Amino acid sequence: MSAEPAAAYRMPNQSEIRIETVLQALADPVRLEMVRQLAKDDGELTCGAFDVPVSKSTLTHHLRTLREAGVIGGRPQGTTRLNWLRRKDLDALFPGLLDGVLAARH
């Protein structure tokens, strides 16, 4: 899958983030693992830096799902994009949710 055009890039404002959509986005083992990796040091990961056993196109799909749900943010950097966890927004809206999810053994 080719890179999305800039116009297709969509990230909800904090007030647009819905709990059902966040839960749906987190309810997938691969996406949950991606969130764990982003949470590890609250840093930014390029699309190629995630350590998950999926194809590049599937990864792109998961990133889009997480981004459109408001779980992660992203910004372009050269030909790739840096992704980060929207921890402040999620903690403000659903205090405890992210910590609870990350506390799960896996």
Next chain:
Amino acid sequence: MSAEPAAAYRMPNQSEIRIETVLQALADPVRLEMVRQLAKDDGELTCGAFDVPVSKSTLTHHLRTLREAGVIGGRPQGTTRLNWLRRKDLDALFPGLLDGVLAARH
């Protein structure tokens, strides 16, 4: 839909509860509303006592999904069943998750 036979009644032990399954179970607006109603006073609700705009058979399906995920427990009482939120189990496994979910505006 008729009542499930007792043999079909299945509720996972705490150690069998998986975060992905819990998130999937919670990621539905009707089921989330049912969880809110159960959380209101940490009490028990009969199947007929939930105030949700779905048919009885759909309600039965949602109750089963929540129960099999480990989100709620149930015990027979006469011809109906009492349902409760497994708050202790969920708080032990995923501390903060339920509070975060319940804090979401709706």
